[in-house]
Amino acid sequence: MPEIPPDDLTPPGPPPDPEPGTAGRPAGGRSVDEWIAENRGRTQTSDPYASPGQLRLGEAPRYAADKSRKMAGWALGLAIAFCIPFAFLVAIGLAIAVLVRSRGGGDHGKGMAIAALIISGLLIVLNVVYVVVVLFNGIDNTERDSEGRVVDGGTVTLDRLRIGDCFDEPNLDDIPTDGSEAEGSASVEVVPCGEPHQAEFFHSIEVGGDDFPGTAALDRRGAECLRAFEEYVGKPFRRSSLEVVYYSPTPMSWRLGDHTILCTVTEPDMSDVTGSVKNSRR
Incomplete structure (x- = not known):
């Protein structure tokens, strides 16, 4: 009498297609979307150089708002520091950095950064006008x-x-x-x-x-x-x-x-x- 094959014997040939509704599920029985939803907000520790709170799964990098406000204050201060040659150029760089940090929300000093950009823009216009006047009209401040x-x-x-x-x-x-x-x-x-x-x-x-x-x-x-x-x-x-x-x-x-x-x-x-x-x- 022939032997009955065991129930867990895999038949020869290609593996059978997964049953409907099981595709995309890991071994634990949860779908990828369910796993992401469950782990959203946890600190991503796969990068050994990431500090806690710096990188979070599914979220953009977040910057310390107090440091950004200090940067915005420096930008505004340099923009109005008329006694320092070309300080407004540094102010423009700092202000742009603050605006980039502000995209994630929060009080990063966005208003001061915008003010610094406006003042710096006016200074650039005034410098261009001065150069044009000097080149085409000259100056004579003597009495x-x-x-x-x-x-x-x-x-x-x-x-x-x-x-x-x-x-x-x-x-x-x-x-x-x-x-x-x-x-x-x-x-x-x-x-x-x-x-x-x-x-x-x-x-x-x-x-x-x-x-x-x-x-x-x-x-x-x-x-x-x-x-x-x-x-x-x-x-x-x-x-x-x-x-x-x-x-x-x-x-x-x-x-x-x-x-x-x-x-x-x-x-x-x-x-x-x-x-x-x-x-x-x-």
Whole structure:
């Protein structure tokens, strides 16, 4: 008589399809959705570097509201710290970080962050307007008498200098002694010539043409400063104890309309001078 096969014997062939309603259930008999619902809000400990309360299953990262409010306060403080150059740029970064942290809800200082962004945006607009005004109109903060002589000094852009103006310019100290080029400032501090100063503006040369002429061509035109020197100082440059420094356009300033070479006279060591050198025969 043949033996009866045991009940738990698996027949050969592919495994049978699961019964309807059992798909997606783990071995414990719960569906994935049921397991997530039961464990929602528990600390996710699979990441050994996650701190309690930092990451939660099914939730976005949460930030400490008090730290965010401090960050928002710093953003607002830096936005109104007008005495610190470009502090508003840091304020923008902090404010954006606060707004990102505020997306999960809670009091993170969102109002202060928005205020910092508005103030910083206004400062950017004001800086752009200032640059445009300086580039196209120049500035002259000096006080002058009826004849144009400076009686109270101030900042003057190079394009607003007048013949006979005496001024200080920190970059003059960096001019190489071999006659090579150095970078000059876009503005200088003009003072009355009776006060100590580094340089005196005595002549200007207009350069024609639409295209930038190149450094060599500007140097050739700059030699005209030496001829104008004798008329202003009263002595030929070759026999003078003074030095001539001229400002010439750069490719960028040329595109912005700067086509003028400015001739100035200084001491050879760029030391201070008191009084004008006009007709001094030095």
